[in-house]
Amino acid sequence: MHKVKYSIGQLAKESGCKVETVHYYEKIGLMPEPPRTEGGHRVYALPHVKRLTFIRRSRELGFKIEQIKDLLKFIDEPNHYCGEVRAMAMQQARTVQEKINDLERLHSALNDMVIQCKDSNNSIDNCPIVDSLFTKKATE
Amino acid sequence: MHKVKYSIGQLAKESGCKVETVHYYEKIGLMPEPPRTEGGHRVYALPHVKRLTFIRRSRELGFKIEQIKDLLKFIDEPNHYCGEVRAMAMQQARTVQEKINDLERLHSALNDMVIQCKDSNNSIDNCPIVDSLFTKKATE
DNA sequence: CCTTGAACCTATAGTTACTACAGGTTCTAT
DNA sequence: ATAGAACCTGTAGTAACTATAGGTTCAAGG
Known part of the structure; x- marks a missing residue:
């Protein structure tokens, strides 16, 4: 199942990214510039797949690109x-x-509003939701 | 406390936005073009303050600009x-x-990782966090 | 070997919701 | 009258991609 060489499309698929995203990551220096074929197509290997998987998982966990750069620095440098x-x-x-x-605060604010507004046939002028949105938050 | 005329700076302050944001909202049609002074400075009134407050509160509640446009349409049209x-x-x-x-899923994933990684003096090669980030999510 | 069409290439523009200049004008308070 | 705060317009930058255009290369089938 583990190949030796991957096209950019295969790399993307394996690691769950889009091809454009790989281009982008290369441009911003998150992924290295890989070797190319005669014709100029990128050729990747297994470490690239792992690295990109790492990046994608980290993004899913909400890490920012800059943080991922730091994480990768830790890993790249001994x-x-x-x-x-x-x-x-x-x-x-x-x-x-x-x-x-x-x-969660936001969610209960919304729920409160919806509960307040029992009569959906109210004209908009009396809508408690609209009302509460016109009100400032803390200080007046 | 309620004035009749507001400069853009006062409007911004009253409704909790920045001046640049007001410019932006005007450009995208969320706020109307207000009257101007001789010299070209914008002059606002209380309805503007209310409208902008409505917008800011809705943004805080996570509504997107397009959704707010819809909400305002409901309010603007009888x-x-x-x-x-x-x-x-x-x-x-x-x-x-x-x-x-x-x-919440993300939070427990992160916590799990941290708990797994008891020995902070581990070399990076054995770090369970790094490990788990190199692992794909569902399918291999 | 040749062809066809998928996959690839680069470069640029668009997305969302602002924020941050730059370089100039107006307003307000002394 | 003048200093300086606040305002003006227009453009560029932010994050993290996504999408498009217009062209080239690759792999598979005949």
Whole structure:
């Protein structure tokens, strides 16, 4: 199942990205410039597949490109320890938790609004949702 | 506390936006072109403050600009009923709930990784976080 | 060997919702 | 009258891609 050479299309498929995304990652220096065929087509190998998979998974976990660059630096350069990566993962977990909290506040605000607005045949002038959106948040 | 005329800076402050954002909203047709002074400075009134506050609050609730355009259409045009707005709020609540679910999955994935990685002095080659990021999600 | 069509190439523009200049004008307060 | 804050327009930049155009190369079938 593991090939030795991959076209860009195969690389993309294997790692779950689009071809354009690979081009983009190459342009911003996240993926290396691979060897080419005579005709100029990119030729990849297994390490490329792994690297791109790493990138895609990290993106799914909400890491920003710049953070991924840092993670890859740890991995590319020898003499690094797990602790640095662990710290980044913990920080990321905190960031995600904050986003969850924000969204939950938002979700209950929306639900409150919907509950307030029992009579859908109300004219728009009396709609409690519209009303509450015209109101400022904290200070007046 | 309620004035009759507002400069763009005052409008921005009252509604919690930046001046540049007001310019932007005018350019994309979310805010109307207001009257001007002799010298060309924009002059706003209370309805503008309310409208912009509505927009800012809706953005905070995660509505996209296009959705806000729809909401404002309901409000601007008479003969609309609360039901349309209510439906949009409910849909928005669902969307937000989905985002929360996604983030919670992500959060526990990150936490799992951190827990797996007990020994921070591990070399990077043995780091379980790095490992799991090199692994594909569902299918191999 | 030749052809055909899928896959590839580069470069550029578009997306979303702003933010940040630059370089000039107007307003306001002293 | 003048200083400087606030305003004006227009353009470019941000993040992380996606999409398009217009052309070239590759692989498979005849």
